[in-house]
Amino acid sequence: MAACMELYCWKGDWGLPSVDSDCLTVLTYAKFAGAPLKVHKITNPWRSPTGSLPALKTEDDGSVSQPSKIIISLRKQKYNADYDLSAKEGADTLAFVSLLEEKLLPALIYALWVDAKNYVDVTRRWYAENISFPLNFLLPNRFHKQQLEKLQLLRGDPMLEPGDELEKELYREAFDCMTLLSQRLGSHKFFFGDSPSSLDAYVFGHLAPLLKIRLPNRKLQHHLTSLENLQQFCTNILHLYFPSEVKESPSCKPSVRSDSSDLDDEPHKRRNQILSALVALGAMLGYAVITGIVTIKRAQTQAALEGEEEED
């Protein structure tokens, strides 16, 4: 039971312990169950023991991927946040997790990976900035293709193309799902009374990115913020279980980051532009000198002029 367990997951940002839904779910569940984990926050999925994130490495069971398998593995080690649930509540958990996966997850994938503006301005930028060279050129596009394919397969339509109609349909189902979750939560602190369970971890994992990541196309987020109890639920969990992330002050962070990143970019940008102009000019002049078009004649005429002046 005191076996050392290591969890590999994506790095965090925007006040979240991790930017990826599955990683968030697993991290939150581990906090709820009080599992002592050594957390490795990395930005290269190839460094994880299973090749994908999140991944749990235990001494007894080897490495497992996928949130459901990781949670089962933690339960086997006696870290069970669902211990107090009744049989009916356990059944409800299964049902609501299926609801999340079928109705909310496709819209989340769309908002982060398929919607053009969001993908280019936020998602791809974050991954390109945070993954180390040279993978930052390869991996974001790879993930994009994988997520688009996943969305196509989830909807059962291999010819799916991003567009307004698809967006409307996906978001409509996601709005319904969020409203249903809000109705089920009511005014309770957690879904099953006063102590959190795996369903709370799953819901938090899917809603927290929507709440915290600032996206240009914010329809999904607007609906979430209109459901106050869900917003309160997420903020509660962040404050109670991840206080260190909140201390980094997510609301100030993006504006500070964007200012400093602009300042950083600008001199670099100007410097790069000036340097490249100088290099081009130098190359052209060098070519002119080598082929003897301009420079040599000018020197000769100048020398000739000076010679005439001296004679005079």
Added chain:
Amino acid sequence: MSLAAEAFVSQIAGKVPFIHVGNQVVSELGPIVQFTKAKGHSLSDGLDDVQRAEMKAYMELVNNMLLTAELYIQWCDNATAAEITRPRYSSPYSWPLNYILAYQKQWEVRRKMNAIGWAGKSLEQVYEDVSQCCQALSQRLGTQPYFFNKQPTELDALVFGHLFTILTTRLTNDELGERVKSFTNLLSFCRRIEQNYFEEQDRDSQSGASSRHSKGPSLM
């Protein structure tokens, strides 16, 4: 067409069942429910918000687990695919179309399993998942006649469709059917619906002159 046959065919063809009303055709369970609701017939009007949320969640559970498990067993289990599914799927077509379409469908289904993380599962694990899902449904049903007490709802229809198919379809082995049968309240739930809603229909059609279809499979 009996609901069971429709449910089974819907897994193969993708867009059945459908209803034809006037000059409108509406296909698949979700849109059909919406359509009948717009016409003033709804089974879930008596539910409050929390119950409606639970009903939708359980319907997704059935779609997520039972439907995916059925697809897996039909197409990803080599024995079943070779003996039953591929021949059945390709029977309307002549050579070489029957081979091409059957393998194409199998490839499509396997890709989907890959995307949702079911590709690495063994048949035993899939049976476990089905048991887990049935256990959840059994817990929810308890000793009530229907999932939301006295009146049937869309959830009852969906669960009946899937369980009836599982219990009456011949597969290479009976393990799936046996596992479902081990939940006695689900079994009696299916029998009750069959008796109340389908035997009347069969009696009517048999007494009529037209031969709509031969008497379909039954749990009795």
